[in-house]
Amino acid sequence: MTYTVFWIFGVIAMGSALLCITRKNPIASALWLVVTLFALAALFVLLDAQFIAVLQVLVYAGAIMVLFLFVIMLLNLGRPGPSDIKGPLGLGVAVVLGAALLFLLQPLTQTTLPSAITLPPGSVQALQQQQGIVGSVANPLFGAYLIPFEIASVLLLAAIVGAVVLAKRKL
Amino acid sequence: MTGTAVDLIWLAPALALLGFVLNGTLALARPTSKTLVSVIGAGVLLAAFAVSVVVCSAFAGVHAEEPVVLRYWSWIPVGTLQVDFAFQVDQLSLVMLLVVTGVGSLIHLFSIGYMREDPGYARYFAYLNLFVFFMLVLVLGASFPVMFVGWEGVGLCSYLLIGFWFTEAANANAGRKAFIMNRIGDFGFMVAMFMIFWSTGSLDFGTVFTHAPNALAAGGRTVTVITLFLFLGCAGKSAQIPLYTWLPDAMAGPTPVSALIHAATMVTAGVYLVARCNLLFAMAPVSSAVVAGVGALTALFAATIALKQWDIKKVLAYSTISQLGYMFLGVGTGAISAGIFHLVTHAFFKALLFLGSGSVIFVLHRAYHHTHSHEDAQDMRNMGGLARYMPWTTAVMWIATLAIGGVPPLSGFFSKDEILTATHARGQVDPVWLVFWGLALAAALLTAFYMTRLMLYTFHGPNRTGEQEQQHLHEAPWIMTGPLLLLGVLSAAGGVINIPELYHGNAWLHHWLEPITQASTPLLPAVPLSTSTEWLLVGIAVAVAIAGIVGAWQLLKPQALVPARSAPEERGFARLLRNKWYVDEIYDALIVRPLVWLSREVLWKQVDSRAIDGAAVNGAARGAKALGWANRWLQTGQVGVYVAAFVVGVLLILWRAMS
């Protein structure tokens, strides 16, 4: 049952991604990307990463894509551009390279993880029942990965300052 | 080091080299300082001669059976090959040393007078000193490579001196021809050296000749090939068939050069080589027969050409080729001392003949200069009756003529006769040598004939030089005539060094050279001739000589000659002889023209222009340009292209990481 649902959302994700990259209208591309993000959030839930799924919707679809849409509107790119997709040569190169990439990645999807590091099945769920859904992410975050966490906040600060400076008309 | 005066031997070549350096510097810095150049040029030679005499007497006093080898430094130590720069003092090298320095000194003195008016005076003496240096290295070398250094060096100096007046194209061409023909011979020498090292493991004379009987099979293929290649080198250096055509052309150089290099010393280097390697030649009877045969044939062939030459120096040039043939006949038969004996006596009388003709040319040139005439001062048809004006020169020239003709008791008689006797003796065992004896005898007849012809046309009969010039004809200056007189004495009395036992002589040179030949003597057929046979052979030789002289006197009519300017063309057989049997023309058609065609059409136009220049050099440039043009497409400035390249790179990394 889970398997079927998983695949339904998977197909939605892949289909909307394909539509995203082939639309001439940038706003259409952005909205299809939002659909993809939602589908991915559903996949996260099915993979026992509920907290991450919520974050995906809140941060990615809710903040980042909104920012994209703001900029598209600001630059008045709502209408489809005259030559927004590359000509046949560019398309040909892209398809060839894409096919090569897929061909190379395909074996990776069949890998079996070494048993020495694999956790017993259901251990994530057990952990979540023990510490709570949020707690299972928060404990490592503020524990083992505290320093990267603090650095990430500094990074965000730098990004804020950078964005403000770069977007000003006059410094 | 022996601790005796023999150690001073290095002084002889060193003095000559010093003379070259000093005179060369003077030639560049102060070309007009003739006195200083004369003193240095002739002085170093006389000093070298003195050193040679001292060393020789010291060596004789020691009564050495083994050669004295003085090593100076290690020259080529490579793997199993060890060649030192070393000099070998033994009986053979001392004989050559005395001839080179002694006759060389006289020729230097003569040159002081002959070249007095020449602007290249200092350069001349520099080159002459350099030549003596290399010649001494050649005869004193203790191994094949050191000898080869001298061999090449004398070739170089010969080129420089033949083309001394290089502003005339003909002179430069003659120098080039000599050098190139020599190179063909040098190739033979080098191949022989390689094979000697390969079979005996060394290139020192002492080691090679000690190992040769063990390393090489007597009469076998290897030793025959080695000796034949050595003889190729000799044929080039000593002007034997087929590499002799450079020597007559070499007469383009100054006459003292012809005397020193192309008569007395350089051309005898081939004879010296065969004498030095007498053991190898004794082990290869086929090669010995080739040497003797080529020598005899060359002797006769050159003599026929000399019969009809009008240039006095050309007659002497062909005479030299012919006499060299005699020397090779001698050493090829195994009579080493006979060949060397003839080498020594030939040095005396041939140098005398050349210097004497030099005096004649000098005087005639002066006479023509006074009357502003442009006649050829070397053509015998412009001479005649000079005995009246140059009595001393005439007298010594007659001594030399009789010597070369083989009239007793002059030196040439003894040396030539010994060769003929040895050839006939070997002919008893090996009949082909009788053929050689016949050829040599015929050559002797012709020698006497053409030399008498030379004397008749130059010094006797009416004078054809011209009325006005006759007033300016006189004896040459004493600086020139003096050495002539000394050489005359040597030509006359030089035979004393090796009077055979037949005349109750002590055969001094033969015994002196015994340590050199003792290894090869057992390998040669020993044919004792009865005394009566010997006297018969002597009689035949003398009769032939007298016949030649008398025949020339009777048959030739100097009165019938006309000055060169108005002389008629030759006809028939005479024309063939006059044009040297057209050998030069044959060489030109068969060898020179095809080579030039090959060089021009194939090697230059195809290989050099198209393959090397076009494909390799220009092609490399074009390739670099193409590569650059191809790389241009990577730097378009278009971000899209950069991204695509980026993705390609990632794919490559993925691919490598996964395989």
Add this chain to the structure above:
Amino acid sequence: MLLGPALAISAVLFTLGVLGVLMRRNVIVIFMCVELMLNAVNLTFVALAQNLGMGGQVFVFFVMAVAAAEAAVGLAIILAVYRHKQSVSLQNMNLLKDG
């Protein structure tokens, strides 16, 4: 059980992202395709977190934070470029040419 399909979907999404980057001329759309690639990687991490531990989910957290920062700064740059070139077409971003 869900690992295989998750990885497959992730690979396809990543490839679609690369295709988008190579195919499009609009800089903003290219940026969006980069975000698509990042999300594909997030899916991989979460899928593996089930078998290998919570580190995978924590990493997704950080990826999202960095993606946010990157989006802000990147769009600011696009704005600045638009002010000069009056265009967001990739073929006009050629200041590296003929230097």
